Amino acid sequence: MSPSTHTPERTLPSTLRRLALTACIALAPLVATAATPAPTPVALTAKEAQRELRILKRALTDLHPGLYRYQTPEQLEPAFAQAEAEVADGSDALEMYRIASRITAGVRCGHTWTNTINQGAAVKQALGALPVLPVRLRVIEGRLLVTASADPKVPAARRRR
Numbered sequence: 580m581s582p583s584t585h586t587p588e589r590t591l592p593s594t595l596r597r598l599a600l601t602a603c604i605a606l607a608p609l610v611a612t613a614a615t616p617a618p619t620p621v622a623l624t625a626k627e628a629q630r631e632l633r634i635l636k637r638a639l640t641d642l643h644p645g646l647y648r649y650q651t652p653e654q655l656e657p658a659f660a661q662a663e664a665e666v667a668d669g670s671d672a673l674e675m676y677r678i679a680s681r682i683t684a685g686v687r688c689g690h691t692w693t694n695t696i697n698q699g700a701a702v703k704q705a706l707g708a709l710p711v712l713p714v715r716l717r718v719i720e721g722r723l724l725v726t727a728s729a730d731p732k733v734p735a736a737r738r739r740r
């Protein structure tokens with residue numbers, strides 16, 4: 580039997596070094612995030628914000644085939660009037676995202692919604708910090724059904740028969 584090249588004295592420091600290196604790599608993003616100030620959403624003047632609303636309105640009214648399926652033009656107009664009033668003194672990208680989300684939700688179309696993928700870092704970070712329900716839901720026969728917990732600390736319920 581040949582003698583082992585790894586003795587306990589030699590393995591322990593090597594294991595500790597690997598563990599320390601792994602911890603440093605794993606914690607580096609947290610340290611970097613804590614040291615980096617949160618990005619600020621892009622500021623928009625009142626004129627810029629109003630232009631963005633006009634673009635949204637024109638895109639919806641000119642291109643959306645089901646825009647008036649659940650609402651009339653007279654019902655959509657107050658949503659845009661409210662948005663205009665909200666940006667009268669200027670706005671920022673996050674607030675414009677919220678306004679666009681509210682308006683597109685009124686369309687009640689599963690294909691029309693605001694998307695976080697093409698947003699800037701400040702908007703993504705602000706949206707990621709919002710509280711959410713720690714459950715997964717499905718709509719079955721017009722009813723919401725909780726299918727799982729998104730929190731691993733909450734055990735799955737047993738099915739009743």
